[in-house]
Amino acid sequence: MFVVAHISDLHFNGTRYNRSRIEATLDYIHARAKGINALLVTGDITDEGSEAEYREAYGTLYSPLPMLITAGNHDHRAHFNAALLGMESSAPVNRAELIDGVLFVVCDSSIPGRNDGHLSDETLRWMSEQITHAGPTVPVLVAFHHPPVTLGMYFMDSIRQTGEERLAALVTEHPNIVGFVCGHAHTPAVTTFAGRPLAIAPGVASTLNLPFEGTEIINRGQPPGLAFHFLHGLDDGRDAWRMITHYRAVMF
Ligand SMILES: [Fe+2]
Ligand SMILES: [Fe+2]
Structure with missing residues (x-):
C-alpha cells in the first residue's frame, strides 16, 4: 500500500494562530512517518506571497x-x-517525481495576479511527457491547487480551474492516471473528474462555509485537517490501481 499525506492552504501569515495549526498538522503526520511514503503540499503556502x-x-x-x-x-x-526551492525563477512550480513506484505529477495551476486557475498548454505538454517517460504501467497521481470542477460553493466555484477539457484529455491519452488531488477550496471533499477520483484536501489555515452553513466565508469552528490517499494495486492482473482517501482533523 502506498500512502501519501496531503495538506493544502497553509497560508503562513506571521500569526501564531496559523503557525500553530500548521505545526500541529505536520506533527500529526511526522509522528506517523513510518507508514507514509510522501508528503504533498498543494499550494497557498503563504497568505500574501511576501518574502517574510x-x-x-x-x-x-x-x-x-x-x-x-x-x-x-x-x-x-x-x-x-x-525561498523554498533555492532557484531564481518565475516559472510555474512544476515537478514530477517517481517515489516508491508511483509517479507524482505536481503542477502549478496558478495565474500570476489572479485568483482563478488554469494549466498552461506548456504545463500540460510537460505533464504528458513526464507520464510517457515513466511508462504506461506506472500509476500516476496528478496534483495541483485549483479544482477543475465546481463544488457547490459559490465563491470557490467562481475562482476554480478552467480549461479543464485539456486536462481531461490527458486521461484518455494516459489511462494510468489513478487520481487527481488538489486544494484551494478549504474543505475536505471528494468527487470525480474525467472518470477518475478527485480529492480535495481540507484547508490547514481555515475551512470555508458551505452555502447553508453560514453567511461568512470562513467557518471558524473547524480545526485544521489533512488527507491520507492510499494507492492500492488491484490484484486482478490488469495493472489497475485505486485511490482511497481518508481524512483527519487535527487538534491544535
Ligand atoms: Fe487557500
Ligand atoms: Fe487558493
Whole structure:
C-alpha cells in the first residue's frame, strides 16, 4: 500500500494562530512517518506571497518524508522559488517525481495576479511527457491547487480551474492516471473528474462555509485537517490501481 499525506492552504501569515495549526498538522503526520511514503503540499503556502511569509514557511515547513510542493493563487512564484526551492525563477512550480513506484505529477495551476486557475498548454505538454517517460504501467497521481470542477460553493466555484477539457484529455491519452488531488477550496471533499477520483484536501489555515452553513466565508469552528490517499494495486492482473482517501482533523 502506498500512502501519501496531503495538506493544502497553509497560508503562513506571521500569526501564531496559523503557525500553530500548521505545526500541529505536520506533527500529526511526522509522528506517523513510518507508514507514509510522501508528503504533498498543494499550494497557498503563504497568505500574501511576501518574502517574510516565505521565510516563515522555510523555517517551519520541512519533513523527513519526500516532500512535493506547488503554488496556489496566494503564492508569488519568484518568492516561492527563491525561498523554498533555492532557484531564481518565475516559472510555474512544476515537478514530477517517481517515489516508491508511483509517479507524482505536481503542477502549478496558478495565474500570476489572479485568483482563478488554469494549466498552461506548456504545463500540460510537460505533464504528458513526464507520464510517457515513466511508462504506461506506472500509476500516476496528478496534483495541483485549483479544482477543475465546481463544488457547490459559490465563491470557490467562481475562482476554480478552467480549461479543464485539456486536462481531461490527458486521461484518455494516459489511462494510468489513478487520481487527481488538489486544494484551494478549504474543505475536505471528494468527487470525480474525467472518470477518475478527485480529492480535495481540507484547508490547514481555515475551512470555508458551505452555502447553508453560514453567511461568512470562513467557518471558524473547524480545526485544521489533512488527507491520507492510499494507492492500492488491484490484484486482478490488469495493472489497475485505486485511490482511497481518508481524512483527519487535527487538534491544535
Ligand atoms: Fe487557500
Ligand atoms: Fe487558493
